[in-house]
Amino acid sequence: MSQPSSSTAAPVKFAYWVPNVSGGLVVSTIAQRTDWSLEYNQRLAVAAEKAGFEYALSQIRFTAGYGAEYQHESVSFSQALLHATTKLKVLAAILPGPWNPAVVAKQIATIDHISNGRIAINVVSGWFKGEFQAIGEPWLEHDERYRRSNEFIRALKGIWTQDNFTFKGDFYRFSDYTLSPKPVQKPHPEIFQGGSSRAARDNAASVSDWYFTNGNTPEGLKAQIDDIQAKAAQNGHTVRIGVNAFVIARDTEEEARAVLADIIEHAHVEAVHAFGDAVKQAGKASPEGEGNWAKSTFEDLVQYNDGFRTDLIGTPQQIAERIVALKAIGVDLILTGFLHFIEEVEYFGEKVLPLVRKLEAEQAARAGQAGNAGKAALEAVA
């Protein structure tokens, strides 16, 4: 069963995708003011924290055969964003294989000190075979990649929290290892991990602090969340849920829908097919066939992580209502992407976020009243 955020639960959190890869977040030739440069990204990070975003998620890509021609590395880029900001938490994407847990534990502990506890990681398990082949990394089959990620996360947690850490896994081994200094954040920097497949969900339900998933309908998301939270409860594990959404917020719904139509009309057809071929292979490769992109249509694939499907497209009021509805099915964080990042992040902070907070406060007040009425009724009976 999902644990629907009660109206008294924490406010829904907001993250944005760091455009550290060229071409923005859509596979489209539509004109975009988003830019992958450091200068643009630092301005964006400052605007985002001012607008009320708590997290920024960087991407890791070693090569891309489908557009996205230039890609800055995630850990070093995250650090540069931390230097430009004071509150934002930055998530560095980490790919087991190229990275091993000893290096990541050390690197992230140091960044945690430098940034005063503002680094987190997103452990990605890999879906792009061509990338692994290009850099000479062995390509494990789908569920083996997740078994490796599971060991990777357990090893990281052990190194970050214990002295004399010993671990004997199939992929990683540590003997009497003590990392000094340990990270600033306790028990350790937050560990995000994403996917949709059975293996991705099982990892979330046992080792990850946060589960990220692709955009989806509320029904599709609820099925995933219920499944994860039921398993997490059995495991005595707590995991929070983040969902991808490509946000198009405009003063009228017509304007917002017109932007979506324009993005799709300008889809870079060849690149969408190349991306689709690579990800579909990954989606089908999971034994149960429920991988991240298993059901994506051509239009869905114009946004890398099915972000149109979450349908945060419309007026600020419509979007705020849909966000609060997502919270009610157990979503804790909305991971946003935008066409023209800086100005749209600012618009979101000014127009959408206050409405979300207002709706959350109204719900809390209603729940409070219901709670008081219930208490009064009980007292009357007693």
Ligand SMILES: Cc1cc2nc3c(=O)[nH]c(=O)nc-3n(C[C@H](O)[C@H](O)[C@H](O)COP(=O)(O)O)c2cc1C
């Ligand atoms: C929010 C989010 C961010 C991701 N970021 C990256 C990334 O930066 N690099 C990468 O190679 N894969 C990334 N992935 C891919 C996942 O790690 C995983 O390989 C993919 O979702 C396929 O998983 P599945 O087959 O288990 O559903 C991301 C996935 C999600 C949902």
